[in-house]
Amino acid sequence: MAAPVIVEATVKQTATLIFMHGLGDTGHGWSSALAAVRPPFMKVICPTAPTQPVSLNAGFRMPSWFDLKTLDIGGPEDEPGIRAARDDIHGMINKEVSAGIPANRIVIGGFSQGGALALYSALTYEQPLAGVVALSCWLPLHKQFPDAKVSSDDVPIFQAHGDYDPVVPYKFGQLSASLLKSFMKNVTFKTYNGLSHSSSDEEMNDVKDIISKWVK
Numbered sequence: 001m002a003a004p005v006i007v008e009a010t011v012k013q014t015a016t017l018i019f020m021h022g023l024g025d026t027g028h029g030w031s032s033a034l035a036a037v038r039p040p041f042m043k044v045i046c047p048t049a050p051t052q053p054v055s056l057n058a059g060f061r062m063p064s065w066f067d068l069k070t071l072d073i074g075g076p077e078d079e080p081g082i083r084a085a086r087d088d089i090h091g092m093i094n095k096e097v098s099a100g101i102p103a104n105r106i107v108i109g110g111f112s113q114g115g116a117l118a119l120y121s122a123l124t125y126e127q128p129l130a131g132v133v134a135l136s137c138w139l140p141l142h143k144q145f146p147d148a149k150v151s152s153d154d155v156p157i158f159q160a161h162g163d164y165d166p167v168v169p170y171k172f173g174q175l176s177a178s179l180l181k182s183f184m185k186n187v188t189f190k191t192y193n194g195l196s197h198s199s200s201d202e203e204m205n206d207v208k209d210i211i212s213k214w215v216k
Contacts, residue, residue: 002026002027002047003048004045004046004047004048004092005027005028005031005046005047005048006043006044006045006046007031007035007046008043009040009041009043010040011041012041013041013043013101014041014042014101014105014215015041015042015043015101015105015106015107015130015215016042016043016044016096016101016105016107017034017038017042017043017044017045017106017107017108017109017211018047018089018093018106018107018108019034019044019045019046019109019110019111019114019118019133020046020047020049020065020089020108020109020110020111020113020114020115020117020118021046021048021049021063021110021111021114022110022111022113022114022115022136023062023063023064023068023112024062024063024064025063026048026063027046027047027048028046028048029046030046030111031044031046033199033204034046036204037205037207037208037211038208038211039211039212039215042107042211045092045096047088047092048063049063049064049085049113050063050064051063051064052067053067054067054068055067055068055070056068056069056070056071064113065081065082065085065113065114065116065117066078066081066082066084066085066113066117066140067081071167071168071169073142073171073172073175077140077141082117082120082140082141085117086117086120086121086124089108089117089118090121090125093106093121093125093129097127103125103127103128103130104127104128105130105215106129106130107129107130107131107132107211107214107215108121108122108129108132108133109132109133109134109135109207110133110134110135110137111135111136111137111199112135112137112167112168112197113137114137115133115134115135115136115137116137116138116139117140118133118137119132119134119137119138119139119140119157119176119180120139120140120141122151122155122157123139123145123148123149123150123151123155124148124149124150124151125150125151126151128151128152128154128155129155130214130215131155131156131157131158131210131211131214132155132156132157132158133158133160133207133210134157134159134160135159135160135199135203136160136162136165136167136168136173136198136199137159137161137168137173137176138172138173138175138176139176139179142175142176142179145179145183146182146183149183153183153184153185154185154186155184155186156186156187156188156210157180157184157186157187157188158188158190158207159173159176159177159180159187159188159189159190160189160190160191160203160206161173161174161189161191161192161195162191162193162194162195162196162197162198162200163191163192163193163195164194164195164196165195165196165197166196166197167196168197170191173189174189177189188210190203190206
């Protein structure tokens with residue numbers, strides 16, 4: 001895996017944000033937008049996914065956290081790939097914890113496929129994290145939940161989705177949020193009217209507000 005893009009804290013670091021990009025992007029794609037909304041004491045880590053063939057795109061090789069076979073909610077999923085990517089993210093969290101940042105001061109997040117990985121990684125991490133920012137995404141391997149969950153029920157989740165998303169249908173976001181709400185205590189699902197498969201200034205301002213609530 002390529003070295004992650006790291007935006008150091010501008011004062012003494014007491015918190016970390018680990019954020020995963022969407023399919024075909026790199027860590028550079030989100031680093032400046034996140035640097036603009038994080039608190040000064042927060043380090044931002046934007047890893048780049050390994051380049052691998054993606055079934056959904058006719059086997060074309062691109063940065064991808066795991067193989068995507070279909071974007072049909074009931075379709076087959078790359079379970080070994082999802083678990084391997086999750087282990088990588090857990091390794092990044094553990095590295096921050098070893099460096100002295102407590103898990104409850106670490107936010108993980110992502111966009112699209114990266115948001116899916118963030119949700120799965122947070123729910124299968126034993127220590128409670130500060131929160132999860134899940135943008136334009138879905139919960140992978142959803143049929144395994146809540147049985148697969150090892151996290152605390154209290155980990156806050158902020159899920160955001162545009163209602164004009166042609167890539168990850170808005171309905172998938174809604175279905176994932178209602179499933180999450182059935183076993184997690186603090187799930188917010190916010191709709192952005194007219195937003196396609198992308199982010200917006202309004203959404204990034206909301207991300208800024210929510211992160212500053214989670215890690216003061």
